[in-house]
Structure formats: C-alpha cells, structure tokens
Amino acid sequence: MTDSLIPYGKQDISQADIDAVIDVLKSDWLTQGPKVPAFEDTISAYCGANYATATSSATSALHIACLSLGVSEGDIVWTSPISFVASANCALYCGAKVDFVDVDIDTGNLSPDALEQKLISAEKTNTLPKLVIPVHLAGQSCDMQAIAKLAEKYSFKIIEDASHAIGAKYLGKPVGCCEHSDITVFSFHPVKIITSAEGGMAVTNCKKIDNTMKLLRSHGITSNPTEMTEPSHGPWYYQQVELGFNYRMTELQAALGLSQLTRLNEFVAKRNELASIYTNEFKHLPLTHLHQSTQSYSSYHLYIIRLTGDAVKKHKELICSLREHKITSHLHYIPIHIQPYYKGLGFREGDFPNAIEYYNTALTIPLHPKLKTSEQAYIVKKITDII
Structure with missing residues (x-):
C-alpha cells in the first residue's frame, strides 16, 4: 500500500506562480486592477476568440452567460445529465426551465442524435429550447459542428460548458474559439487543467455579449457615459443599469491564472x-x-x-x-x-x-x-x- 493518498486531481503550483501572487500582494491593486484584463486578453488570444470575461467561478460565468443571451422566465434550456449540477442550475437562476439530452454512452458527451430526436419532438409541441449547453466531459469536445447545424435549423443559442477543456482542440482549433457557439465557459478550480484557486472565464466573439457579461459580473454598474441614461454628474458618477452580481475575479486569482497559463x-x-x-x-x-x-x-x-x-x-x-x-x-x-x-x-x-x-x-x-x-x-x- 502507498504511504500517502493519491488524489484523482491535484494542482501544480510552481515558485513562479507563488512569486506572481506575492507581486500582486505588494502592489496597489488587489482587485479591479491590471491583472484581470491581462488574464482575459491572454485567454482570448490563446483560444482565438475576440473577447473574454473573467469571473469568480465557472458557475458565475455560466449564470451571466445565460443572462447575456436573454434567458429568462418561460424559456427552456437543455443540457447534459452527465455533468456537475452547475450546468443546469445556471438556467434555473434565470427563471428558465431545464431539460436534458441523453449522452453518447461511448463518450459521455451530449449525443447529437438524441438532441436531434428531442428537437423534432419539441417542435411539434412548441417546446423548443432557447439555449443548449453541451458539456465537454473530461476534456473532450462534444461534436460541436453537428450541434451547431441543429442550432441553425431550430434557432437556439449555444454555450459550451468547457470547464474541463481549456487546452483541448476540436477540428484542429482551440476549444473556446466559439466557431460553433455563442459563448464558451472555462473553470480554473484547483483540480482543473490550470487554476486560479477559484475562478472562471466566459469567451465570445460578440462584443455586445461581452459588454453585457462584464456589466452583470459587477452589480450591473457602469461608469461609462455612453451606457448611462443621463449625462454624468461628474468623475465620481456611476449608474446601476442592470441587476447584476458581485462575480468579479480578484487580482490575486488573475495573477495565478496568468502564471499557470504559461504551462x-x-x-x-x-x-x-x-x-x-x-x-x-x-x-x-x-x-x-x-x-x-x-x-x-x-x-x-x-x-x-x-x-x-x-x-x-x-x-x-x-x-x-x-x-x-x-x-x-x-x-x-x-x-x-x-x-x-x-x-x-x-x-x-x-x-x-x-x-x-x-x-x-x-x-x-x-x-x-x-x-x-x-x-x-x-x-x-x-x-x-x-x-
């Protein structure tokens, strides 16, 4: 018998990671500083996506991703039953109804064939989904090309739950390029591929979606005069224009994530x-x-x-x-x-x-x-x- 427990997953923290966090602790910014935008830019560049929004967790990223696509009460969201509960809970947070699509037994991923059959039935009963959330189980992408073709035919949006899949590729391109989806979400929990301790990221190619997610992650508050309902009162002024949340990532987390990303x-x-x-x-x-x-x-x-x-x-x-x-x-x-x-x-x-x-x-x-x-x-x- 081995002397120590062998965990199923474990973070790999280097001295460079530790130094990166210490540098932030010695800086003027512990939150809402330069590291979060730098982490977002590096992730979007790595994935080949236009925009990225860092969040406190993948769960919070899924939540604001759903909201940014207009998911609300009365809508229907489908996802895989083989996933962590966050993949479904995010839709319930928005007041939507949740249903599931069975998996391909060989991959554990959402089955495009089962999805198509369910869509055919749902069209007849006027219960088509507004959004489908495929989950890339264990780090392997779902068949996104097939799912995207169905999205075009049946007019639903797609969020890739890629919590397991940063660093993966599909058809030769990075998971997260959003070629076949509206948004892709990553997790940086300690047992994931890279970690920011806790944290998530939502990437997209749509500026409007990205702007909405960034607004929602920080209380729905803006200091941008172009987003306000009346002229600014002065340099101190801000407005809450949406009902948002405190889903921000800290500078410490972003610094760790940036350092991890190099490996x-x-x-x-x-x-x-x-x-x-x-x-x-x-x-x-x-x-x-x-x-x-x-x-x-x-x-x-x-x-x-x-x-x-x-x-x-x-x-x-x-x-x-x-x-x-x-x-x-x-x-x-x-x-x-x-x-x-x-x-x-x-x-x-x-x-x-x-x-x-x-x-x-x-x-x-x-x-x-x-x-x-x-x-x-x-x-x-x-x-x-x-x-």
Missing part, C-alpha cells in the same frame, strides 16, 4: 501521456475508457473508465477498494436528473437511460501532471488485481 500546453501534453499509458495497460481488462474522437484533442481533465461484462458487478467494490488502498477513485458524475432537487421538478431515473448506464459502470481514476510513474503503476496493479 498549459505542458500540462495537457503530460495528461495525454499519462492517459495513453493507462489505455495501453488496461487493454486486456474487461473495461473501456471514454472513446476519443479523431475530431478532438482532449485536455484530459479526467481519466474515466467504464467497466464491461461481469466486471460491472464489481463497480462499487472497485471504487471502495481503491479508496481503501489510498487511491482516490471518484465518479463524474451522478446524473443531474436523479438528484433530489431535480426529481422534485418531475424528472425520473428512466428518463435518460444512457446516463444511468454510464453512472452504473463509470469511475474516475487519478490523472494529473504530478502523478508519479510509481503511483500510476500502483493504480494499474490494484485495478487489475481487483477485477
């Missing part, structure tokens, strides 16, 4: 290297990993396996046994529609059968840039022994 490609390459080792080591076991499309280059935020055949019976045993051996196996995710709150909204377990099959067979095993060769070999051995 993003290195982190993603290491994650892909570790994932390849797992895939090769497991090829003779009764399990499979999430299918990787040739259209995509995953950032591998997570390495998720699915048990097959008789091994499915050992699903819970495997997760618990790994934890007993100090290997933090986890399950991403419990389908949102079977959470008690969403059951209270009328959803039932059988509504999305692929999501339930996924939940009953999947588990996440450790994958992060600081994972040692000896730790990975230990993980492989324990999984092999148990199965």
Whole structure:
C-alpha cells in the first residue's frame, strides 16, 4: 500500500506562480486592477476568440452567460445529465426551465442524435429550447459542428460548458474559439487543467455579449457615459443599469491564472501521456475508457473508465477498494436528473437511460501532471488485481 493518498486531481503550483501572487500582494491593486484584463486578453488570444470575461467561478460565468443571451422566465434550456449540477442550475437562476439530452454512452458527451430526436419532438409541441449547453466531459469536445447545424435549423443559442477543456482542440482549433457557439465557459478550480484557486472565464466573439457579461459580473454598474441614461454628474458618477452580481475575479486569482497559463500546453501534453499509458495497460481488462474522437484533442481533465461484462458487478467494490488502498477513485458524475432537487421538478431515473448506464459502470481514476510513474503503476496493479 502507498504511504500517502493519491488524489484523482491535484494542482501544480510552481515558485513562479507563488512569486506572481506575492507581486500582486505588494502592489496597489488587489482587485479591479491590471491583472484581470491581462488574464482575459491572454485567454482570448490563446483560444482565438475576440473577447473574454473573467469571473469568480465557472458557475458565475455560466449564470451571466445565460443572462447575456436573454434567458429568462418561460424559456427552456437543455443540457447534459452527465455533468456537475452547475450546468443546469445556471438556467434555473434565470427563471428558465431545464431539460436534458441523453449522452453518447461511448463518450459521455451530449449525443447529437438524441438532441436531434428531442428537437423534432419539441417542435411539434412548441417546446423548443432557447439555449443548449453541451458539456465537454473530461476534456473532450462534444461534436460541436453537428450541434451547431441543429442550432441553425431550430434557432437556439449555444454555450459550451468547457470547464474541463481549456487546452483541448476540436477540428484542429482551440476549444473556446466559439466557431460553433455563442459563448464558451472555462473553470480554473484547483483540480482543473490550470487554476486560479477559484475562478472562471466566459469567451465570445460578440462584443455586445461581452459588454453585457462584464456589466452583470459587477452589480450591473457602469461608469461609462455612453451606457448611462443621463449625462454624468461628474468623475465620481456611476449608474446601476442592470441587476447584476458581485462575480468579479480578484487580482490575486488573475495573477495565478496568468502564471499557470504559461504551462498549459505542458500540462495537457503530460495528461495525454499519462492517459495513453493507462489505455495501453488496461487493454486486456474487461473495461473501456471514454472513446476519443479523431475530431478532438482532449485536455484530459479526467481519466474515466467504464467497466464491461461481469466486471460491472464489481463497480462499487472497485471504487471502495481503491479508496481503501489510498487511491482516490471518484465518479463524474451522478446524473443531474436523479438528484433530489431535480426529481422534485418531475424528472425520473428512466428518463435518460444512457446516463444511468454510464453512472452504473463509470469511475474516475487519478490523472494529473504530478502523478508519479510509481503511483500510476500502483493504480494499474490494484485495478487489475481487483477485477
């Protein structure tokens, strides 16, 4: 048994990261200074998008992204049931109704085929969504080209929940370029690809959307005379023109994010290297990993396996046994529609059968840039022994 716990994810903080934060602590700006705009500009340039808005979390980014697209009471938003609850909650915050689209069992991502069938039915009942939020599970992009074609046909907006996927690519372009969506949202939580401790980012190619998100993240307040309803009273004057929130990112977070960003490609390459080792080591076991499309280059935020055949019976045993051996196996995710709150909204377990099959067979095993060769070999051995 290993002497210390092996986490499923872990941040990699360098001395340069620490120095960047210390520099901000010694500066005049702890919030609303130059680091946040610099972080936004660097992210937008990396992704090939026109604009970026930094926020306190990916959840807050999803919220103001929905609002910037006009989501409100009476609207309908669809997303994947295999995600963290924030992917659905953001629509409820706006007063909209939420529904789900079943996943492709091989990738865990929202299925374009299931989406099309649901759209055909919804058109007949006048219940088409205003917005669809595909979730790039584990760092692999959904089939955004197919989803965008459906968006054009059925007139809905798209927010890519790319909380797992900064550094990933789709059809050779960075996830976040927004070629097939209105907005893309990233997360910088400590277990994600890069971290700002807590924090998120919403990128877009539309200036109006970006302006709205920046307004909403800071109380709906503006000091820009062109956005005011009357002439400014003087240099002290501001107006609240929308009902906004305090969703700002601090200078400390932005400085850490900027420093981490210099190693993003290195982190993603290491994650892909570790994932390849797992895939090769497991090829003779009764399990499979999430299918990787040739259209995509995953950032591998997570390495998720699915048990097959008789091994499915050992699903819970495997997760618990790994934890007993100090290997933090986890399950991403419990389908949102079977959470008690969403059951209270009328959803039932059988509504999305692929999501339930996924939940009953999947588990996440450790994958992060600081994972040692000896730790990975230990993980492989324990999984092999148990199965």
